[in-house]
Amino acid sequence: MAQSKSFSGRDMGIDLGTANTLVYVRGKGVVLNEPSVVAVNAEDGSVLSVGSEAKETIGRTPSNIVAIRPMRDGVIADFEIAERMMRHFIKKVMGNRRFSRPRVVVCVPSGITGVERRAVIEAASQAGARQVHLVEEPMAAAIGAGLPVSEPTGCMVVDIGGGTTEVAVISLGGIVTARSVRTAGDAMDAAIISYVKKEYALAIGERTAEEIKLSIGSASPTGYADAGGGDPEETQGLRPGDRLTVRGRDQVSGLPKTLELTADEIRHALAEPVDAIVMAVRQTLDETPPELSGDIMERGIVLTGGGALLRGLDVRLSRELDIPVFVADEPLDCVAVGTGRCVENFASMRTVLDAQPRLLSGRL
Secondary structure, eight states: OOOOSOOTTOOEEEEEOSSEEEEEETTTEEEEEEESOEEEETTTOOEEEETHHHHTTTTOOOTTEEEEOOEETTEESOHHHHHHHHHHHHHHHHOSOTTOOOEEEEEEOTTOOHHHHHHHHHHHHHTTOSEEEEEEHHHHHHHHTTOOTTSSSOEEEEEEOSSOEEEEEEETTEEEEEEEESOSHHHHHHHHHHHHHHHHOEEOOHHHHHHHHHHHOBSOTTTTTSTTTSOGGGGTTOOTTOEEEEEEEETTTOSEEEEEEEHHHHHHHTHHHHHHHHHHHHHHHHTSOHHHHHHHHHHOEEEESGGGGSBTHHHHHHHHHTSOEEEOSSGGGHHHHHHHHHHHTTTTTGGGBTOOOOOOTTOO
16 A cells, blocks of 8 residues: 655554554554565665565565565564564655654554563564554454444454464453464465475465465355355355466476366365364353353354455354354454554553463464
C-alpha cells in the first residue's frame, strides 16, 4: 500500500506479523500493508529493499543477495533485521522529519515469552518509538472484529496468521483461556511443498506453494461450493476436480517441469496443519468455564487472519465442534484495526495493554 503523506508525531499501532506487517496511524486507519521481508546484501550487510519489493526477490536472488523474513512463528527470529524493517516502515509512514518519535502499540502472540517480549520492545524502541506497549494478538483480533470484549459474556476468536494460530476466549476485557500453536499459513505452505516433493519428486518454492493454497486449497470436502452459504462466487467456483498447473524442478532429472494438481490433492496435503488448528480450538473449548461455553455456543466462533480465508475451514470447524463459525469482515485487517483502536482509545484500552505473558500448554 503506497504511502505518500507524512503522519509525523502521530501514535501508531503495528501488527508485526510473520507474513505481513500492517501499520495503523491514529486518525488515519491502516496506511501500510507490506510483506515482512528484507533483502540484504550478504557481503556487506546493507539493506537493499524492504516489504513488497523484497518479497519479489524470494527464490530469485543471486548468491550475494539474501531475502530474510525476520519474523518466525510470530516472534522475532533476527533482531537486527526486524529492527531495520520496523525502522523502514515507521520512516515510510512518518516521513523524514526529525524528532518524530511516536507512541507505538505492537501486537504480539499470546504465548510470547519474557525474552521475546523484551526483544519486541527493544526493536520498536531502536526503530524510533518513544513508548512501546504490547497487546496480545487474539485480543487485538477480537477488538478488530467488533466482538464485545469488555462485556461479561464469553466470545471466542481464532486468529490464523502466517506463523501462529491464536485461539482465545475473552470476557470482561481479559483473556480467560488461550492457546498459541505454531501451525498456521506457513505450515500450510510447507505441507504443500512436502506433498508435491513426496508424491511427484517436484521441488517448488514458497511463493508457488502459497499460490496453490490460495487457488485450490480447502479444508473440507464439503467446503468447495457450499462454504459461505452456497454461493459459488464466494469460493471462486472451486470444485473438487479443479486443477492448477504449477512449475518446478524435477528432482530426478534436475530439469524444469510442469504438473497439474487437483483441489482434492491439496485438501489432503493440508490435512495435518488443518487438524492441528481444529485440535487447538477443541482444547481451548475444553478449558473454557461452563458459563462462557454457553455464550460461545450462542454467539459462535469468529475466524480472523489470512488463514480464515482457506475455503471450507469455517465449515470444517462448525461440523466438528457443533458450534456456529463465522469469518470476520476483512479478516486480514482485524489485528491491525484492533491494535489501532487501542491507539485511538489509549486510556480506555489501557487494561488490555502490556498483559504479562502466560505459560500455555498449547504452545508448540
